[in-house]
Amino acid sequence: MGEGTAGAQVVAGFAVDLARHGDAPALHAGGRSVSYAELDRRVADARAALESLTAPDRRHLVQLRPEPTVEFVVAWLAALTGGHATLLSRDPALAAAYATSIEYDAGGWRPTGTLAPVLHPDLRLLLSTSGSTGSPKLVRLSAANLDANAAAIASYLGLREDDVALTTLPLDYCYGLSVLHSHLAAGASVLLDDRSVTEPGLWADARAHGVTSFAGVPYTFDLLGSTGWPQLPTLRQVTQAGGRMAPERVRALAAQGEAEGWELVVMYGQTEATARMAWLPPHLASTHPHAVGVAIPGGSFRLDPVEGAGPDVGELVYAGPNVMMGYAESPLDLARGADLDELRTGDLARISADGLVEIVGRRSRFAKLFGQRIDLDRVQTLLGLGGHDAGCAEASDAEQLVVAVPGEPDALVLAEVAATVSGDTGLPPHAIRVVPVADLPRLANGKLDQQALARLQPVPESGPGSPVQSLVRLYGRVLGRDVVGPQDSFVTLGGDSLSYVELSLRLEQRLGRLPSDWQRRTIADLALLDRTGDGADGAGGADGAARARRHRWFARVDTTIPLRALAIVMIVGSHTNLWVLVGGAHVLLAVAGANFARFHLTDEDSRERVRRVVRSAARIAVPSVVWIGAVHVATGMYPWRTVLLLNDVLGGADWSEPAWHFWFVEVVLLLALGAGLFASVPVVMALERRHRFGLAAALTALALVPRWWADLASYDGDVIHSSLFVAWLFAGGWAAAVARGVPQRAVAAGLLLLGAWDLTGDTRRDLIIAVGLLALVWLPTVPWPRVLVGATGTLASASLYIYLTHWQVYPRLEDHWPLGGLLASLAVGVLAWRVVERAQAASWAGLTDRIRPHYARHQLTRQEA
Incomplete structure (x- = not known):
């Protein structure tokens, strides 16, 4: 045969x-x-x-x-x-x-x-x-x-x-x-x-x-x-x-x-x-x-x-x-x-x-161009340290170095990649062919397909009016980043709870109802949902017109946004004696835990997770210390422990004013930093990846022990403002954010209600806390009057600054015009937020653009050493 x-x-x-x-x-x-x-x-x-x-x-x-x-x-x-x-x-x-x-x-x-x-x-x-x-x-x-x-x-x-x-x-x-x-x-x-x-x-x-x-x-x-x-x-x-x-x-x-x-x-x-x-x-x-x-x-x-x-x-x-x-x-x-x-x-x-x-390298992974021997692995490593998951190969015609960048990157990203490669290799710009691709070509075994890389040809860039480019500009403007590409997401760009509100509401206006995981989706993915094509408010045909009519009066917004807005209004209104609706700060602790889980527990290495948590904490701590310190210098009303946000750690066990004015900021920082460092331990990271809800629920149950010990032991110190006794709220918010399905949500709700039961000794206050916590668990989004969306988003975004500044605003008005005290406090806080956010965005963008290339080269030098 x-x-x-x-x-x-x-x-x-x-x-x-x-x-x-x-x-x-x-x-x-x-x-x-x-x-x-x-x-x-x-x-x-x-x-x-x-x-x-x-x-x-x-x-x-x-x-x-x-x-x-x-x-x-x-x-x-x-x-x-x-x-x-x-x-x-x-x-x-x-x-x-x-x-x-x-x-x-x-x-x-x-x-x-x-x-x-x-x-x-x-x-x-x-x-x-x-x-x-x-x-x-x-x-x-x-x-x-x-x-x-x-x-x-x-x-x-x-x-x-x-x-x-x-x-x-x-x-x-x-x-x-x-x-x-x-x-x-x-x-x-x-x-x-x-x-x-x-x-x-x-x-x-x-x-x-x-x-x-x-x-x-x-x-x-x-x-x-x-x-x-x-x-x-x-x-x-x-x-x-x-x-x-x-x-x-x-x-x-x-x-x-x-x-x-x-x-x-x-x-x-x-x-x-x-x-x-x-x-x-x-x-x-x-x-x-x-x-x-x-x-x-x-x-x-x-x-x-x-x-x-x-x-x-x-x-x-x-x-x-x-x-x-x-x-x-x-x-x-x-x-x-x-x-x-x-x-x-x-x-x-x-x-x-x-x-x-x-x-340490591949002998055959070299390209010889313009008389130079280019180590392709070194180029890929350098780009990786700069945040670009690129693939490199010598072009089929042996006249250019091909660099493939996945995720439909925009012109700014492609230019940055080209400049990095040119600066590292010494090749002239015309010898570098940077090609955007949806995904890096891979063989069946998962390795990069070198021959496919070598055959890649340049493709036309997306136009400045495309949905992708429109969203790229929106992300860059809200997050204060000069370099944003379609492959980026809210999470990879370092977004946090302070920028989440504004961006989510702007996206809802543009795209309609957002997917629940929008913050993890790439800009290119979200652009597929864009009903306008150019960023304007349009109907987009018969289907778009019908959708516009259905959602004319109400928008679906993330539940944490109205919770934050309502809570800060309740807090300030109660302080001005306009009403007595207390408990909002405790709901905000659970919201903080939920946002921690959504924005900081991403799949990355432990060092990046620590950097992300520290960067987010700094956005709270720095303006807080600056403001409280300025008030201390001007009036002397706050002790140094309060200025440094250490009153909860070093102060007494009893509530006293004005030392405890900023208890909420201190508790949020302590819990976020503690949880961030804990969740960055490799063993914990591995456990969290596999048992996300189980870990969060266990931490909530563990954090409830001090809260109930204090109650059962008739502890006479302050319980409702101390991080040790309210940590269960933060952990419970974490559990609510990662809960999937009715059984897990029921467990999260049960743990939170167990903590809220007779927490403050004030039935109305405990009920307000319980309602807010249940909304966080069971309602990922809520219908909200469209006419109020802008104001709600502004108040939610500025809630930290309203909380910081209102102590110096409302006392001048509370006795003869409580409503004026509320309105003035909100206005001053919003103004402070606008000023600080614009200053931070400008300085952060400039700093990262200057540091990133040097940091990448430093890391590569350490690897080679």
Whole structure:
């Protein structure tokens, strides 16, 4: 049937005598399980069927299309144990180029009518390399390669018969295929599935089958970070390879694993080494997150000098039984035997005194343009430190450096990227091709597609009147940022509760009802909702006109906005003796907790989370200290503890005026900073990602202990104004913000009502607090009279400044004109807010634009050191 010649049969041990594992499960797919005994029978039947189509002393070159099915695994093992060579690929052009002689589909084996090329007796598998998409270049692997790597992986991972792996990677990717092989070698089982890690159904099935491990590339963990970590009680091991993961992320995942009872195993490999070359023992992940570890069992490393790479850096060379036979670039190469006994990886590395390998760059990741050798990894790292997740490659015409920037960035961002690259590389501007893309092109294994990057061409920029550009200008104006791009969001731009109100109301006017998660969505995403196209208030056709009529009188606004506005009016009106409606400040503490959860618990590293929290706290603390300090200098009415916002920490246990005037500001700062630092601990970050509501609810319950202790112990100090006794409000707001579904909201509401019960001893005050808290939990948005939206937003935005300044305004009017005291206090506070916000926006934008390039270069220098 084919021209492939038979020879001495070397069979991969993991694929033979599968029945020795008996009735233990081998594969799970499609709602059923297949035991090893059944798998062995099915492989034998498929092998016999294949042999019936094979001429004596001949071998086939088999084409198999990888699928996460039992049928695929059976066909692959049948071809492997039958001594045939297999091309594992979905590409029919590649199969035609290499003259595959038989293929497998739903109907079983089917001859192609093509004679197989001459095949070396040791050849068993042909795989594309991660960088050869669209190229006929293949990696030639032998049975000995496959067997050695599977045994080594099973050994260093300590795989057991009761382990269950989940296929989270394609089976034509060497990493994904190695999961199957290593588990078969250990007599363990594999759950075959090709759903994305973002799909809840995948993890529901994983829980049902007791999955103990899954594999991921860096992109896998990016996806999990954005959608939430899966709940797998049986998980004991997570492996990572397929590209370098940031050391901070490695530490965070290792800490999460330690807290939850599973281990993170960082690995390193290439298709040319069958799959794996190095692994990092889990106990070293936290202390050596930069390293890829030590050589796998049976392998070894050495460094070869590379000119200009540094005294302790060289090209990493690997030797071991899993090193490929060599490359194939045509069918003639399939007859060749092993060309290599070691593998030049192309990676630049250093090896520490204790034998740990650290990859520091890619030798082949260089472009030579205008006589200069450009380190593409360095350029990407520099851009990453400046906040741009870019991909770089030498253009196909070798005349330009291509820099792809995802997220539909605007002209300002593209210009900033071009200037950064030009300044770092020394290339003239015309040699840099900065291309905006919706997403960076990636291969099936999650790595950047270098060839696709190299072929990118410039695209026309979006016009200045487009919806995207209109929203970009709006975000920049409200947040005081000069550099804003369509890929940015409210959260990534450092937005907080002080800017949230104004921006959300402006967006509601422009876009209509906002999605509940708008603050995390990119500007480009929100622009798709723009009904005007140019930022003007328009109807946008018949549908738009109908919507405009429906929402003519009322707008849907975030519940926290009217809560803030109503609370500050109630507070000031009560102080001016216009009415007695107290309790608003306590509702605002819960609102502060909700905003903390929404704006500061983003998926990022711990240092960035700390910076975000400190920056937000500074926007409250600085104007507060300046104002109170100025009043102290002018009148001497406040003690220094109040000026420094330390009265709650260092003052007495009893309420006294005027020292306690600013208790609310002190408590908010203490709780926000404390919660921010606590939530930035890597272990806590990992716990919060996986159990967001559970953590918040537990903290609320814990914070209720002092509140009820004080009540039960008849504590005679001030309870309702002290951070220790009202922290449950902040934590409860946090829980309300992350609650999903009726059960979680009911728990959050129950905890908050438990704290509010008889809190102040004033029934009306306690009722006001309870109503506000219930609104926060159960009403994400409320209909609000459109005519009042502007005034409500202004009061909510200026609430801090109204609170700060009203103590010096209303006393002059409260005795003879209480309403005047209220109106004057509101007016002065709004004026102060306007002045301060404009000054802060201008100074912050200028400062960040000056510091960011220097900071990025400093960080890159530290990394290289």
